[in-house]
Amino acid sequence: MTPPPGWYPDPHAPHQQRWWDGAAWTEHRRAPEAPAAVPPPDGGTGGTGRTGRTGRTKVIVLTAAGAVLAGAIAVGAVALGGGDDGGTETRTAPSAPSPPSSRTPSPAPPTSPAPSGGDPAVVEDQLNGLTFPLLDGWVLPRNVAQDDVVMTTDGTYDCPGGVGLCRHGMVFSRTVTENDEKSPEVLAEADISEAADEAFDRDALGNEPYGGMESHRVVKSGPVAVAGRAGYLVRWRVETAEGPGGYVQSLAFASSVGTQSPVLVRYVFDAGEDGPPLADMDRITKGIRPIGDADTGGGVGSSIGPAD
Structure with missing residues (x-):
């Protein structure tokens, strides 16, 4: 299982967030507090309008980083009240997939656009x-x-x-x-x-x-x-x-x-x-x-x- 697409902490620049497309890191980054433009599937024209012309459509989705990461946090052991003897029953929930680790490909060099x-x-x-x-x-x-x-x-x-x-x-x-x-x-x-x-x-x-x-x-x-x-x-x-x-x-x-x-x-x-x-x-x-x-x-x- 891999994490769903979303903004996660950049493993090579923790002060930034980086877009994970569900299979690999992309080159899209942002500051944690900044609103994000979700990268479109085609690599990112962001629309069909030519620069200096009409017709470009920009789709901006404002997503809080905390909301995206919430789905990837593993659920720990849950203690539930037991029977009349006052004991406790411990039940372990299945772990959700973790965000991509630093073993993913390194970020591109500064020349990458x-x-x-x-x-x-x-x-x-x-x-x-x-x-x-x-x-x-x-x-x-x-x-x-x-x-x-x-x-x-x-x-x-x-x-x-x-x-x-x-x-x-x-x-x-x-x-x-x-x-x-x-x-x-x-x-x-x-x-x-x-x-x-x-x-x-x-x-x-x-x-x-x-x-x-x-x-x-x-x-x-x-x-x-x-x-x-x-x-x-x-x-x-x-x-x-x-x-x-x-x-x-x-x-x-x-x-x-x-x-x-x-x-x-x-x-x-x-x-x-x-x-x-x-x-x-x-x-x-x-x-x-x-x-x-x-x-x-x-x-x-x-x-x-x-x-x-």
Whole structure:
């Protein structure tokens, strides 16, 4: 028996509560006294409205932590009055399942995204001090093998190359630590080829989910302001042996926290009618903000225009 879904003390951060989905820990956390947004089964779009549009429905369930935990408390021995001799009869009630223990999987590292302040329309990258808008059709990453994933499109499909499962869209955020380069243009230009190879050529196991990458062309490049910082992006249209191919974009800019190390954000979109709208690349970029500063946006002299 396992505990029912609910908020329980985080075994690795007792001052917080963490959502247990009935089988495993999720990445949803809250302060004990805070109202909770119960994570929806699909990983957490929280609704169907696109950021900046109407139609998003937010379902918020206010649940007291004590009420959830009450069902998981084992009932101890119950002493009941006996017969005329004044003795007592001791009866032991069956134990209810205990809350998940610290033997459950460890919490994800700081780079793992989480809803920001309970808002299902915003995802936090705490390591880089950023928030990303979670648009319609995008969800928090679940069961994703790659590192540094901020969000994915909802659902999977059989890869065109006949190997494994693919997703129509993914967004990654990582810190540049392997060199001392600070120029956003140099970093984006250097990253785009690797990003395309990892997305559409061969995966980490050497498989070719899309039958291999056959060609590419640059469809967009240039300076852009990101979270009030000067950045640079490069976007490729990729042709693959199987399937409609796709788009990959490398975006580099200086972080606004810590050592201000450069941040690389990669976008991987399938092409074709099943892929996410290409305009989502620009919408997500425009919506990137420093944590706690929702008003910081693009800078003077830098803009994002339509592809091609």
